[in-house]
Amino acid sequence: MITIELPRALGAHVNGATSLHVEAPDLTVREALAELGRQSPFALDRVMNEKGEIRQHVNLFVDDENIRFIDGLDSHVSDGSTLFILAAISGG
Amino acid sequence: MTETGSPRDSEVLLLVGTMKGAFIFRSDASRKEWSVEGPHFRGESVYSLFHDVRGGRNRTFAAATSPHWGGTLRTSDDLGSTWSEPDQHTVRFPEDSGLALAQIWQVAPGAESEPDVLYCGVEPAALFKSTDGGDSWHPVDGLLHHEQRPKWMPGAGGLCLHTIITDPDNAKRMLIAISAAGVYRTDDGGHTWAPRNVGVRAEFLPDKYPEFGQCVHKVVHHPSNPQRLFLQNHWGLYRSDDWGENWQDIANGVPSDFGFAMAMHPHRQDTVYIVPLESDMFRCTPEAKMRVYRTSDAGGSWEPLTNGLPQSDAYETVLRDCLATDSLEKAGVYVGTRSGKLFGSSDEGATWSEIAGNLPPIVCVKTAVIKK
Numbered sequence: 001m002i003t004i005e006l007p008r009a010l011g012a013h014v015n016g017a018t019s020l021h022v023e024a025p026d027l028t029v030r031e032a033l034a035e036l037g038r039q040s041p042f043a044l045d046r047v048m049n050e051k052g053e054i055r056q057h058v059n060l061f062v063d064d065e066n067i068r069f070i071d072g073l074d075s076h077v078s079d080g081s082t083l084f085i086l087a088a089i090s091g092g
Numbered sequence: 093m094t095e096t097g098s099p100r101d102s103e104v105l106l107l108v109g110t111m112k113g114a115f116i117f118r119s120d121a122s123r124k125e126w127s128v129e130g131p132h133f134r135g136e137s138v139y140s141l142f143h144d145v146r147g148g149r150n151r152t153f154a155a156a157t158s159p160h161w162g163g164t165l166r167t168s169d170d171l172g173s174t175w176s177e178p179d180q181h182t183v184r185f186p187e188d189s190g191l192a193l194a195q196i197w198q199v200a201p202g203a204e205s206e207p208d209v210l211y212c213g214v215e216p217a218a219l220f221k222s223t224d225g226g227d228s229w230h231p232v233d234g235l236l237h238h239e240q241r242p243k244w245m246p247g248a249g250g251l252c253l254h255t256i257i258t259d260p261d262n263a264k265r266m267l268i269a270i271s272a273a274g275v276y277r278t279d280d281g282g283h284t285w286a287p288r289n290v291g292v293r294a295e296f297l298p299d300k301y302p303e304f305g306q307c308v309h310k311v312v313h314h315p316s317n318p319q320r321l322f323l324q325n326h327w328g329l330y331r332s333d334d335w336g337e338n339w340q341d342i343a344n345g346v347p348s349d350f351g352f353a354m355a356m357h358p359h360r361q362d363t364v365y366i367v368p369l370e371s372d373m374f375r376c377t378p379e380a381k382m383r384v385y386r387t388s389d390a391g392g393s394w395e396p397l398t399n400g401l402p403q404s405d406a407y408e409t410v411l412r413d414c415l416a417t418d419s420l421e422k423a424g425v426y427v428g429t430r431s432g433k434l435f436g437s438s439d440e441g442a443t444w445s446e447i448a449g450n451l452p453p454i455v456c457v458k459t460a461v462i463k464k
Binding site (some may be wrong): 009010013041042045046047049050051052053055057058087088090092 | 177187
């Protein structure tokens with residue numbers, strides 16, 4: 001099982017939950033996000049733009065690794081791991 | 093602008109977009125006392141607002157952009173008490189376009205004869221159309237696939253389509269402005285678009301008068317004389333009397349021909365308001381005086397309007413959509429600054445007062461007059 005941790009702003013649109021659990025032994029980040037989109041189209045639309053890219057000021061971590069520094073959307077989320085979706089530092 | 097009923101039955105909405113959300117100010121026709129609600133969409137920039145009463149609607153549109161979660165066009169049918177929150181962004185580029193929405197810069201009504209039509213101007217520069225009152229949107233392909241698009245260059249605000257002008261007599265004719273591509277016009281309902289920039293200067297290019305590439309900041313016109321257009325350029329004030337075929341300089345007596353904002357008088361086709369700024373390197377009000385300028389003779393001359401506006405230490409910046417008029421008989425004029433000050437005049441600019449002084453940076457000011 002893998003876990004997807006959502007920021008509160010998005011959790012409000014996933015039945016109020018900030019954690020999702022996906023029964024799968026191993027998924028890519030892309031596959032995990034597709035599962036997020038099935039459960040909450042709203043959340044996925046806020047994380048990815050229409051080009052299928054992660055929005056500029058959103059960070060995704062598999063456990064403590066930023067996916068930008070591993071294999072991006074092809075990074076693996078293994079059984080027992082957590083995919084964190086986080087609002088990056090931005091704004092003024 | 094929207095006009096309904098007599099002044100006694102009227103309520104004026106002042107829709108103010110800021111970098112931290114939207115505020116809705118409301119007043120009776122005297123426009124002396126204002127109530128305010130907001131911020132709506134806390135922490136999101138709101139570069140465009142529009143209130144639509146056509147087709148029996150009473151719908152407010154707000155283009156709110158979250159720094160994290162993207163731009164969403166939201167609607168409210170109860171003056172901001174509740175807002176739509178669509179699962180999927182309704183204004184979005186087709187997957188095969190290779191483009192992604194950065195920001196909605198303008199929401200504007202279609203021609204008078206098409207009450208269910210609205211347009212959105214967005215960044216990267218494109219025009220979206222709705223034919224169902226704003227529920228769904230699709231890109232205008234003729235502009236999306238324009239042959240000159242690869243050569244369009246963004247200004248400081250990004251490659252944005254920020255101005256949409258329709259022809260009240262001909263729904264197939266429209267004019268749009270893009271920074272920094274210039275003015276384009278269609279006469280066939282959006283299938284083809286031709287640049288209309290003859291006479292408009294591009295100070296920042298080797299060729300000062302190119303076919304396209306101008307950094308047009310705002311264009312306005314009056315529906316009773318639609319072919320007469322007024323243009324505030326990145327350096328330059330212009331008028332066209334032929335739907336943009338040719339432009340002539342009308343910077344007669346202004347302290348600077350640089351500026352962003354421009355607003356049309358609701359009833360007088362030769363009266364236009366601007367806020368000149370000192371140079372593209374400084375972009376503040378000249379001599380640190382907050383002055384709205386008005387022409388009443390189609391640009392033959394301009395007069396400063398200062399009564400009630402700060403005339404010392406006023407280093408203000410007024411952006412392209414931060415100057416607006418309302419549609420009451422004695423027109424209200426409103427101006428919002430990047431320092432969060434909102435000024436209003438209920439007598440066409442003769443006298444001014446501060447409506448709010450400590451808002452977040454203001455990026456859009458729009459009005460509507462509705463029935464109470």
